[in-house]
Amino acid sequence: MLPRVFSAESIPFSEVWKSTLTFRRGCFYLVEAASGGGKSSMCSFIYGARRDFEGRLLFDGNDTESLKIDQWQKLRRESLAYLPQELSLFPELTALQNIELKNSLTGYVEKGRIEEWLHILGIDSRRDYPVGRMSVGQQQRVGLIRAICQPFDFILLDEPVSHLDEENNRIAARMIMEEARRQGAGVISTSVGNPLLMEDALSLKL
Amino acid sequence: MIGKLLRKNTSPARIAGFLLSNFIGLAIIVGGLQFYEDASSLFTSEDSFVKSDFLVINKKVTSANTWDRGSSDFSREEIADLKGQPWVRDVGEFSSADYRVMASVNQGGRGMSTLLFFESIPDGFVDAGGSAWNYRPGEEIVPLIISKDYLTLYNFGFANSAGLPQMSESIMSGIPLQLTLTSEDGLRRKVMQGRVVGYSNRLNTILVPDSFMEWSRRELGSGKSESPSRLIVDVNSPGDVAIKKYLDEHSLEVAGDKTGSSASYLLKVVVGIVLAVGIVITLLSFFILLLSMSLLMEKNRDKLHSLLMLGCPVKDVAAPYIRIVVGVSVLAYLLAVGCSECLRLSYTGALEGLGAEKGGWWFAPAVGLLLTLIMIIFNVRSVRRRVINSFRN
Numbered sequence: 023m024l025p026r027v028f029s030a031e032s033i034p035f036s037e038v039w040k041s042t043l044t045f046r047r048g049c050f051y052l053v054e055a056a057s058g059g060g061k062s063s064m065c066s067f068i069y070g071a072r073r074d075f076e077g078r079l080l081f082d083g084n085d086t087e088s089l090k091i092d093q094w095q096k097l098r099r100e101s102l103a104y105l106p107q108e109l110s111l112f113p114e115l116t117a118l119q120n121i122e123l124k125n126s127l128t129g130y131v132e133k134g135r136i137e138e139w140l141h142i143l144g145i146d147s148r149r150d151y152p153v154g155r156m157s158v159g160q161q162q163r164v165g166l167i168r169a170i171c172q173p174f175d176f177i178l179l180d181e182p183v184s185h186l187d188e189e190n191n192r193i194a195a196r197m198i199m200e201e202a203r204r205q206g207a208g209v210i211s212t213s214v215g216n217p218l219l220m221e222d223a224l225s226l227k228l
Numbered sequence: 229m230i231g232k233l234l235r236k237n238t239s240p241a242r243i244a245g246f247l248l249s250n251f252i253g254l255a256i257i258v259g260g261l262q263f264y265e266d267a268s269s270l271f272t273s274e275d276s277f278v279k280s281d282f283l284v285i286n287k288k289v290t291s292a293n294t295w296d297r298g299s300s301d302f303s304r305e306e307i308a309d310l311k312g313q314p315w316v317r318d319v320g321e322f323s324s325a326d327y328r329v330m331a332s333v334n335q336g337g338r339g340m341s342t343l344l345f346f347e348s349i350p351d352g353f354v355d356a357g358g359s360a361w362n363y364r365p366g367e368e369i370v371p372l373i374i375s376k377d378y379l380t381l382y383n384f385g386f387a388n389s390a391g392l393p394q395m396s397e398s399i400m401s402g403i404p405l406q407l408t409l410t411s412e413d414g415l416r417r418k419v420m421q422g423r424v425v426g427y428s429n430r431l432n433t434i435l436v437p438d439s440f441m442e443w444s445r446r447e448l449g450s451g452k453s454e455s456p457s458r459l460i461v462d463v464n465s466p467g468d469v470a471i472k473k474y475l476d477e478h479s480l481e482v483a484g485d486k487t488g489s490s491a492s493y494l495l496k497v498v499v500g501i502v503l504a505v506g507i508v509i510t511l512l513s514f515f516i517l518l519l520s521m522s523l524l525m526e527k528n529r530d531k532l533h534s535l536l537m538l539g540c541p542v543k544d545v546a547a548p549y550i551r552i553v554v555g556v557s558v559l560a561y562l563l564a565v566g567c568s569e570c571l572r573l574s575y576t577g578a579l580e581g582l583g584a585e586k587g588g589w590w591f592a593p594a595v596g597l598l599l600t601l602i603m604i605i606f607n608v609r610s611v612r613r614r615v616i617n618s619f620r621n
Binding site for chain 1: 534620
């Protein structure tokens with residue numbers, strides 16, 4: 023797989039582009055790259071939000087080329103979780119409303135669990151604040167909780183902790199890994215130098 | 229919550245603009261059609277035997293041709309010329325009986341008899357329902373269509389002065405007429421029964437089936453073929469000015485023309501103009517809705533994209549906009565039908581005073597509903613397309 027914008031250039035060594043790569047459920051991956059290396063592009067390709075790449079993307083051996091929008095939407099509710107770098111939260115909704123909007127689509131997590139996660143990440147006091155008035159670090163934590171309010175085989179995290187301190191990074195990592203292990207799912211997290219602190223993670227260079 | 233998110237940026241002014249213009253457009257269309265339905269009975273004198281597209285024409289009788297027998301006949305060349313006109317679909321000739329007809333009625337012992345005449349036109353021009361309008365040689369009964377004016381003349385002119393009872397159409401149809409047909413030389417004679425099967429507003433004659441005319445002329449006629457003095461013409465559009473021009477140039481008259489056809493033509497033109505205005509306004513309102521939904525969705529494009537990124541089904545994302553489209557369109561339609569009904573109430577009295585019969589109530593609202601549904605379908609498709617377009621970055 024290769025993003026089309028790179029096709030004319032000679033790109034430096036990469037374990038992802040121009041090679042065949044398989045992500046497995048139950049494994050944790052850290053994809054590291056310099057900025058502009060195509061991390062967000064990779065996430066968008068896997069999530070079906072963009073198709074401007076050369077090569078093939080297969081889920082369980084099936085080409086995603088032929089997937090219809092409604093099939094992508096089903097995958098996004100039931101198999102693929104994603105926290106984009108820009109978070110895509112709704113600034114006019116509160117932290118809790120943002121999370122509940124997603125949870126109402128999947129009906130996956132009980133209310134008490136959400137409260138518990140808010141507490142673990144230390145933003146329970148901000149739950150009724152409009153997200154637009156929160157700091158980026160707080161927004162990232164809201165986004166993380168929202169991302170795991172669904173069943174998934176893989177969770178894609180695009181620079182999920184770029185605005186968190188080490189302590190909060192560790193807490194977030196533990197929470198994500200716990201949920202992934204519970205579901206037997208894989209984690210794919212990208213970073214430009216502040217990686218999600220997951221133990222036993224395979225490191226890939228983009 | 230999705231609805232709350234996506235309805236942000238909705239402009240009440242634009243929606244109201246659509247509602248108003250769609251209401252006005254639909255009200256004009258529904259009201260106009262309804263008025264046409266209600267008023268058209270004033271102009272179309274029901275005549276089930278001859279279609280309104282048929283004109284009966286003859287040459288004007290002037291003092292110059294009063295004594296010149298045959299001068300009011302149509303020659304072969306004249307008929308061919310008429311057939312060649314672009315507004316003519318078909319021309320039929322009246323053929324008249326060249327024998328004497330005496331009709332008598334026996335009414336409770338009081339006998340009454342009169343001389344009559346017969347004419348016939350090709351069967352294709354008579355629409356009297358198949359078997360009733362047919363004659364097979366040897367049959368005793370001859371079906372007749374007479375002018376409604378004859379019955380009126382009898383009822384209000386003759387019956388009053390002669391002390392005879394007035395007769396309705398159905399009573400008249402039930403009375404057997406004894407017909408005595410005699411050849412001109414008086415040597416051949418046939419006695420038959422006549423039965424009136426219909427009355428016509430537009431044919432000033434006593435009509436017999438073409439098959440009877442052929443048979444009786446063979447049996448009793450002189451054998452000479454005569455040129456017709458009247459023609460029945462099937463035209464494309466009775467209101468065509470070219471027809472009037474041609475008739476004037478050739479000194480021809482249209483029989484039974486009670487100016488109804490030109491008034492009904494005028495009504496059609498006026499309703500046509502009104503409908504055209506209504507359609508233009510409706511079309512504009514359709515574009516107002518299309519554009520305001522597009523603008524609204526363009527403003528909310530990021531939100532649409534974010535919702536799809538969360539895995540929201542396309543139909544759920546489109547639903548708030550579809551609800552606006554359907555809600556406002558249906559409201560505009562209901563208001564328009566209500567307005568048309570009010571309008572109808574206000575003119576019904578006046579029209580009934582003129583002797584109009586109420587037209588059907590469902591046609592005009594059904595047309596409005598159809599237009600509304602078409603607009604809804606197009607707008608819903610456009611909304612869905614826009615949601616799908618915001619799927620990818």
